[in-house]
Amino acid sequence: xxxxxxxxxxxxxxxxxxxxxxxxxxxxxxxxxxxxxxxxxxxxxxxxxxxxxxxxxxxxxxxxxxxxxxxxxxxxxxxxxxxxxxxxxxxxxxxxxxxxxxxxxxxxxxxxxxxxxxxxxxxxxxxxxxxxxxxxxxxxxxxxxxxxxxxxxxxxxxxxxxxxxxxxxxxxxxxxxxxxxxxxxxxxxxxxxxxxxxxxxxxxxxxxxxxxxxxxxxxxxxxxxxxxxxxxxxxxxxxxxxxxxxxxxxxxxxxxxxxxxxxxxxxxxxxxxxxxxxxxxxxxxxxx
Amino acid sequence: xxxxxxxxxxxxxxxxxxxxxxxxxxxxxxxxxxxxxxxxxxxxxxxxxxxxxxxxxxxxxxxxxxxxxxxxxxxxxxxxxxxxxxxxxxxxxxxxxxxxxxxxxxxxxxxxxxxxxxxxxxxxxxxxxxxxxxxxxxxxxxxxxxxxxxxxxxxxxxxxxxxxxxxxxxxxxxxxxxxxxxxxxxxxxxxxxxxxxxxxxxxxxxxxxxxxxxxxxxxxxxxxxxxxxxxxxxxxxxxxxxxxxxxxxxxxxxxxxxxxxxxxxxxxxxxxxxxxxxxxxxxxxxxxxxxxxxxxxxxxxxxxxxxxxxxxxxxxxxxxxxxxxxxxxxxxxxxxxxxxxxxxxxxxxxxxxxxxxxxxxxxxxxxxxxxxxxxxxxxxxxxxxxxxxxxxxxxxxxxxxxxxxxxxxxxxxxxxxxxxxxxxxxxxxxxxxxxxxxxxxxxxxxxxxxxxxxxxxxxxxxxxx
Numbered sequence: 001x002x003x004x005x006x007x008x009x010x011x012x013x014x015x016x017x018x019x020x021x022x023x024x025x026x027x028x029x030x031x032x033x034x035x036x037x038x039x040x041x042x043x044x045x046x047x048x049x050x051x052x053x054x055x056x057x058x059x060x061x062x063x064x065x066x067x068x069x070x071x072x073x074x075x076x077x078x079x080x081x082x083x084x085x086x087x088x089x090x091x092x093x094x095x096x097x098x099x100x101x102x103x104x105x106x107x108x109x110x111x112x113x114x115x116x117x118x119x120x121x122x123x124x125x126x127x128x129x130x131x132x133x134x135x136x137x138x139x140x141x142x143x144x145x146x147x148x149x150x151x152x153x154x155x156x157x158x159x160x161x162x163x164x165x166x167x168x169x170x171x172x173x174x175x176x177x178x179x180x181x182x183x184x185x186x187x188x189x190x191x192x193x194x195x196x197x198x199x200x201x202x203x204x205x206x207x208x209x210x211x212x213x214x215x216x217x218x219x220x221x222x223x224x225x226x227x228x229x230x231x232x233x234x235x236x237x238x239x240x241x242x243x244x245x246x247x248x249x250x251x252x253x254x255x256x257x258x259x260x261x262x263x264x265x266x267x268x269x270x271x272x273x274x275x276x277x278x279x280x281x282x283x284x285x286x287x288x
Numbered sequence: 289x290x291x292x293x294x295x296x297x298x299x300x301x302x303x304x305x306x307x308x309x310x311x312x313x314x315x316x317x318x319x320x321x322x323x324x325x326x327x328x329x330x331x332x333x334x335x336x337x338x339x340x341x342x343x344x345x346x347x348x349x350x351x352x353x354x355x356x357x358x359x360x361x362x363x364x365x366x367x368x369x370x371x372x373x374x375x376x377x378x379x380x381x382x383x384x385x386x387x388x389x390x391x392x393x394x395x396x397x398x399x400x401x402x403x404x405x406x407x408x409x410x411x412x413x414x415x416x417x418x419x420x421x422x423x424x425x426x427x428x429x430x431x432x433x434x435x436x437x438x439x440x441x442x443x444x445x446x447x448x449x450x451x452x453x454x455x456x457x458x459x460x461x462x463x464x465x466x467x468x469x470x471x472x473x474x475x476x477x478x479x480x481x482x483x484x485x486x487x488x489x490x491x492x493x494x495x496x497x498x499x500x501x502x503x504x505x506x507x508x509x510x511x512x513x514x515x516x517x518x519x520x521x522x523x524x525x526x527x528x529x530x531x532x533x534x535x536x537x538x539x540x541x542x543x544x545x546x547x548x549x550x551x552x553x554x555x556x557x558x559x560x561x562x563x564x565x566x567x568x569x570x571x572x573x574x575x576x577x578x579x580x581x582x583x584x585x586x587x588x589x590x591x592x593x594x595x596x597x598x599x600x601x602x603x604x605x606x607x608x609x610x611x612x613x614x615x616x617x618x619x620x621x622x623x624x625x626x627x628x629x630x631x632x633x634x635x636x637x638x639x640x641x642x643x644x645x646x647x648x649x650x651x652x653x654x655x656x657x658x659x660x661x662x663x664x665x666x667x668x669x670x671x672x673x674x675x676x677x678x679x680x681x682x683x684x685x686x687x688x689x690x691x692x693x694x695x696x697x698x699x700x701x702x703x704x705x706x707x708x709x710x711x712x713x714x715x716x717x718x719x720x721x722x723x724x725x726x727x728x729x730x731x732x733x734x735x736x737x738x739x740x741x742x743x744x745x746x747x748x749x750x751x752x753x
Contacts, residue, residue, distance in 0.1 A: 013546045020541065024556045027615070031559060033581060034571050049577065051584025095459075098452040106449040114457075121464055123732040125676055127709050128725030129467030131718060135393060136467070157463035160456030187441075188448035216564040220678065224713065236566045243570050244686075252574065259567035270562035271555065281620070282627040284666075 034263075038062055038256035047250035062257035074258060076231050077238040080148055081262075084234060085215040087152045092159040092211040093204060099160045101192050104170035105178060118161045130224055137225060147226035151234075154221065155214070165284040169203040170196065206280030209273050216266055235262050311414060318421040326420040333412065336420040340427070344439045345419060352412045356405055364402035371399035374477065374491045393485040396477070400469050404461075475722035481715065497723045509695040509720070516694075517731070519606070520703045523681075524674040526610050527617065532667060534614055535621020536659060540651075542622070543629055554626070557619040565616070569683040572612055573599070600689050602700035609701055613680050624666065625659065632658055664743040671739075672732050676705045696720065704728045 375390025
């Protein structure tokens with residue numbers, strides 16, 4: 001009896017391993033393909049779509065192209081994206097922490113109204129306001145050439161509404177701690193800076209990580225604000241054109257190379273901080 | 289249940305009117321009982337506090353009034369006065385020079401801003417009266433007013449919330465509230481490619497755009513709207529539940545007793561979250577293209593004679609999108625489920641096993657109910673998120689394949705949100721884009737409200753605890 005149970009379990013595990021290996025292949029295939037095709041030369045082989053995966057000859061032509069400012073603004077786009085991601089991360093984290101602390105710890109008139117109002121605002125599709133934001137930014141000269149500060153401004157300005165996960169975390173810090181500190185004469189701001197923030201390392205890292213990853217994918221608004229001004233594109237806007245526009249057919253391998261260069265730092269950072277990300281999403285999912 | 293919420297609503301409403309009444313009474317009483325400083329404060333904000341030595345409070349109030357007057361006389365009034373018509377003077381060409389007339393866009397935008405400014409002014413005015421009243425009462429009772437230093441210090445202690453929220457709330461107002469109100473109003477105008485400011489004027493048209501949306505004859509886009517809306521709902525349903533159940537299955541597979549390298553499997557899956565979507569999705573899009581890798585290999589190996597039109601056949605495109613979305617979505621659900629599965633007490637399974645339950649029965653009666661209970665709100669946010677899942681659709685198909693039966697250049701895989709985007713960017717048909725935006729809001733809000741009240745974890749908070 002016991003033997004058959006064990007045999008059944010081994011058989012089950014073998015099937016499980018087979019499924020997991022199949023899943024891994026499916027999940028990794030596009031990334032392997034991306035890397036392999038980035039080594040196919042656009043000059044000596046062909047830069048467009050082909051029906052084989054491994055290039056006939058390995059070459060770094062695509063990467064050389066990307067680093068050549070006389071041929072493409074890729075390096076500029078890359079720098080733009082890093083600048084945007086850096087400042088958005090910095091300011092967004094600060095804003096989210098401030099809002100979360102106020103909503104979690106302080107009780108003031110209009111608190112529930114504010115939370116409900118923001119919840120309803122969040123139900124409007126973001127792109128609805130795109131043209132209005134564009135003209136608002138244009139008034140301040142923050143489009144086209146000034147698109148980068150403009151994009152930072154817009155991302156940061158409405159980031160206060162994304163307080164849920166962080167507030168949920170603050171709610172789990174016992175209020176008794178705050179009260180004890182207040183009895184000892186600490187002001188609210190002192191409690192915030194000296195006690196709450198140091199205790200919230202995981203959620204700060206989560207907030208910063210999510211904020212950092214978003215600008216790398218921002219195609220929609222970035223392409224609208226920077227329209228026609230090549231040097232203020234971010235990587236998503238610049239490289240998307242290589243794939244979509246038909247004149248750029250031969251740019252596919254260059255897109256792959258550019259994609260690899262974008263994916264490497266972001267993926268490494270993510271993998272490195274994965275633990276905090278998992279904590280954040282799980283907490284957020286359960287509390288809703 | 290409905291009765292309860294109804295009662296609560298009328299309760300809140302009457303509470304609101306009561307508060308309103310109290311406010312008016314306050315204003316009257318303060319004026320009647322106040323001294324001349326208070327009375328003058330009704331016109332000059334912060335006059336009373338300033339004379340009573342409360343420089344910080346007084347100056348802040350006065351600054352608000354000054355700012356309002358500067359804004360209104362500067363340009364607010366210029367725009368607000370034209371908001372009823374949105375401008376009458378068209379831009380003309382006189383000789384070779386362009387003489388600019390009214391700019392309907394700016395009239396609407398700054399008109400709305402001016403209306404908000406008036407509301408804010410009334411609020412500040414009321415606060416100003418309350419401050420005067422409070423100060424008088426303190427002085428009457430023989431106590432001292434707080435010093436200016438105390439007032440500033442309170443911003444970091446008792447009133448720290450105001451300091452913390454001031455900038456975020458202002459930011460959200462300017463970059464979210466104002467644009468949303470503006471776009472809602474655009475839905476009632478004829479702002480489109482024939483009425484582009486500053487060269488052309490646009491004006492109010494009432495409910496014409498909404499009529500156009502639900503009209504099924506002639507130039508109406510009713511049938512297209514229904515078509516897109518249905519696909520949006522179908523897509524959100526499949527995207528949410530395929531990811532949910534498959535993600536759960538993968539999580540259970542990795543959590544299975546005796547499976548090694550759990551961390552490795554998870555890390556492999558998490559790659560799709562880590563790599564920016566525009567890279568991975570665009571690559572996958574090219575992989576499934578007619579001249580892409582998959583068709584290439586299938587042709588080479590002789591499995592198929594002609595390429596499979598993954599993106600160009602309407603039905604196949606929809607299926608491919610949902611499949612690719614599984615690739616994107618499973619890891620996310622897997623991460624969440626892994627943590628939650630560990631919370632289920634092991635002895636529940638143990639006793640089930642003793643009772644002779646098979647794995648499927650255990651899943652049906654232990655795992656699934658628990659997961660559904662805990663992740664109810666998450667499922668709801670996933671569903672509403674998928675209704676507006678722009679990236680997956682737009683990066684994969686851009687809403688294509690096009691269809692001749694659909695109006696306004698909608699494609700077969702267009703969601704409401706991608707349709708809205710195309711209308712805005714490609715066609716500058718802002719009037720209909722605004723209407724669609726409002727519809728997206730209505731759909732999201734209705735689904736959220738209905739489902740939220742049905743969630744077991746909302747109805748019964750104590751369950752499973």
